[in-house]
Amino acid sequence: MREIDQARRAAHHGPMPDLPPDPYLLPPPGDWFASDAAHHLLDKPKFCPSCASSLDRGLTTEWWSGHERIFMTWCAACRWTGNVVLFDKAIIEEPEH
Ligand SMILES: [Zn+2]
Known part of the structure; x- marks a missing residue:
């Protein structure tokens, strides 16, 4: 796959929901990393798992x-x-009762 085709694929993961306000500047839409940066903003943990x-x-x-x-x-x-860790599926083993 040509490098330019890889960059296009990375920038287009499909329709994006409205993004929350970003205190940092996202790359311009269409840049090779723009889609990953937007998904990071949407999916990153918002609250501490401990406190x-x-x-x-x-x-x-x-x-x-x-x-x-x-x-x-x-x-x-x-x-x-x-x-x-985010994942699509989890396989959980439960011991016999
Ligand atoms: Zn904490």
Whole structure:
């Protein structure tokens, strides 16, 4: 696949919902990373999994492992650090009762 075709695919994941206000500037629509940046803004954790404080003053960075989206998260209120993982399906084993 040509590099330009890969860039076009990355910029067009389909229709996007309305985006919330962004304190940071998103790349212009159509840029190669614009769609990923917009999805990050929509899907990143908003509250700390440990203390439930807003993560507005914390840190969230995202990477991918296969189909999983992993958000490394740091909470400024309680200093919790950990990964929040988004996935499409979960396979859970339950022991016999
Ligand atoms: Zn916290």
